[in-house]
Amino acid sequence: MSFHSIALKGFERRSPLADELRRSLADVAKVTDDAAQAEVVLEALTDTREKSVVASTAAGQVRELQLRVRFRFRLTTPGGRELLPPDELVLSRDMSYNETNALAKEQEENLLYRAMQSDIVNQVMRRVSAARI
Template identity: 35%
Template sequence: MPEPSLRSVSRRRLLLAAAGLTLAGCGFRPRGMAGLGAPTVQINNVPRTSPLGRAIARRLAGSETRWVEPPEAAELRLDILSYREERDILSLTPDGKVREYLIRASLRFRVLDKEGQELLPATELSAERDYSYDDNLITAREKEEMLLYDDMRQQLVDQMFLMIGRTIASRK
């Protein structure tokens, strides 16, 4: 395969630089994490050190919203009403051993403003994944299950933040 000439490489770089300058000039910037539409939020019923608390903190770290403790300092109050993770057998081998599991995570929450008015009523979100299981690879499968739960937890937190952000934006 022939190598690209110096002229075509320079032309390509020049076009890419021009496109970048055009996008920067019009105000384009890559979209970051969507915030909640409020500078501060109080989050109830979830410790910051729990897996769900860490997922929420990760999501907030990418936005302009801060997690505050005293209710008086918060523009929003996010009440985590419940969070569940469960595992069910999806299929068995002919000799009765587990072949596949179905795991689920569900998150129920509501959002209030600083006056205590309900902005978003109790809402439930859920996610599920399945994975194959092998008795010979127990440690690897346990690690896979843990990673799948982490992924579902982050998915639920992202969905929750999108719903809250849209609700707040529609009220402005």
């Protein structure tokens, strides 16, 4: 990376994605919440988790879900000069569902979301690393 400090901006207060990004970025740069003190600003434009039903039985019971993580971001200087234009990363996973195993399926859902989140963090890290001030 060609910079030493980065600010995270636009994330929800308790964003798991922001937490993981903060940990990953801390290995290569100083992470701050104050954009004025940073060399670059990673701004979250969208940070969402989505779930939709993709298959159900004739009786209306859910059989398959699709999980999605959507992250749209940009990288700027504190003055607003764009280093990376807005970019969107969307990952999805299909998951079978069974009401009798609801607790296990909830754990599986959480694991799938975490895996997608880690993949997004890795992709963001590669893009941010390639950015030049």
